[in-house]
Amino acid sequence: MARVQRDGGDDSAPTTELPAVRDQGPPAVNGRANGRGAPMPADKVRAIPEAAVARLAVYLRVLSGMAEQGAVTVSSEELATAAGVNSAKLRKDLSYIGTYGTRGVGYEVDVLTSEIERVLGLTRQQKVAVVGIGNLGHALANYGGFPGRGFPVEALFDVDPDLIGIPVGGLPVNHIDDIPDICAKRKIAIGVIATPPTAAQAVCDRLVEGGVHCVLNFAPVVLQVPEHVEVRKVDLAIELQILSFHVARNAEQRVSRRTAAARASSNGEVV
């Protein structure tokens, strides 16, 4: 019951795992060495570390930028620097999804793009509902189909009666009591919670009731959800506080360096 929420900010999270699919049928007849462009033995898909998934999404964006500029192939080194990671990590990340590179050459941009899209499940559209049409909700609703196709916003909800029926970003706002119905009917896959913290848990429960398995939570609360529901959290306050910590740490460091230097010089020591 009620599983631990995965922090959208912080994922030193466990590897993505399927709960014991121990019976994987007969000894994998396709167990041959993967030839060029082999899409991983399917039993192994589960083995992609959560952290790697996050980076794959980054690579994807960088790749589409490169494609726009007419790049046909790209080396791990180029892609890595553009994505802000080291090239070994990039190659390992890519190795989780198969072997699509050519030694001595690099990767074909379009091949890599579509393979990452495939693994991330971006080949089918995931319908999104936004709950809480305040400042942030407005921003999200207008975000315009969410960057890159794939995530059409197909329902909006709020509790404010003045807002019900008003179109926002071309879509009318519904009352949150209708969440279960509408989500089920429209087959919403992802629910985005942009409500005040007090309403978040109730909203989340209704989303789950409506068959939503994935929730992106902007409200500063820890949501309790049943086992099978995936929650990611984005929390502005916490992001700021983490930055604040670094400010404080750096300040302290500067101070202690000063004192150390002062002490050293007063002792005639060489720093």
Place this chain on the structure above:
Amino acid sequence: MARVQRDGGDDSAPTTELPAVRDQGPPAVNGRANGRGAPMPADKVRAIPEAAVARLAVYLRVLSGMAEQGAVTVSSEELATAAGVNSAKLRKDLSYIGTYGTRGVGYEVDVLTSEIERVLGLTRQQKVAVVGIGNLGHALANYGGFPGRGFPVEALFDVDPDLIGIPVGGLPVNHIDDIPDICAKRKIAIGVIATPPTAAQAVCDRLVEGGVHCVLNFAPVVLQVPEHVEVRKVDLAIELQILSFHVARNAEQRVSRRTAAARASSNGEVV
């Protein structure tokens, strides 16, 4: 040069470390066993893992909720469940900042609160500037001093001439060309980038020029910054794609379970 950006969504990031403060003065005269409420040997402050810092911020919020409800003390077990982590982890996290608990009893809510605030550097205010007053920027500017005191928004910037001078959330919008000047003058500590991706790098450079050491980046690009600048990233598209991956994975799992079951039943096996 240009150090790797720390992903706001994903932090399996390295432990917060100071670059070689090897000279830590004389052999720490206060090296005695820490009595009740001792604030860690100061040389050890650096040892707080990044992941723990993120969680400390969560504990802080949970604690303030509890304080409002009149709680005076709290056990690690209670606090842990409320924060969605296991109690051992919570205790370990707290141990990084000192020992403020009473065995057999728990923690005093207000003591713990102020100690976490101290470590996170929330005792001094960190001034924030928001760049890019679009939908998201509006939402951020109106966020109202950011949850819990500590992060006053003290400057707004945009490139759109129609917006310059217009007050948003009680603060006039300035032109992005004035970023370096104004940030330096008002001693802005944290810059929030809510611009389109194309503008983000230029904006970031100006923030750094204005003496800002911490950046919270909402634009979907990897920022290149000098060594001493701390960047955290919040990326909606990537969060959605990670969720999408889980949807896809679960779907696949269901399919493979079905096939396995079918195979098993056709073989007369017991599942």
Place this chain on the structure above:
DNA sequence: CGGATTTTGTGCACGCATTCACAAGCGGCT
């Protein structure tokens, strides 16, 4: 006062993630 009970703080072991370093593979050049 001593033992039972509760809860903290932490040593330890395990597992995931990152990084290094190198063999294997591919294309191009002579």
Place this chain on the structure above:
DNA sequence: AGCCGCTTGTGAATGCGTGCACAAAATCCG
């Protein structure tokens, strides 16, 4: 054809983070 240089893919090592399990401390109670 054969060699050379480049780049991938991955085994192995290291380091970090998590969770267990227990000793140490503090309170309560008889």
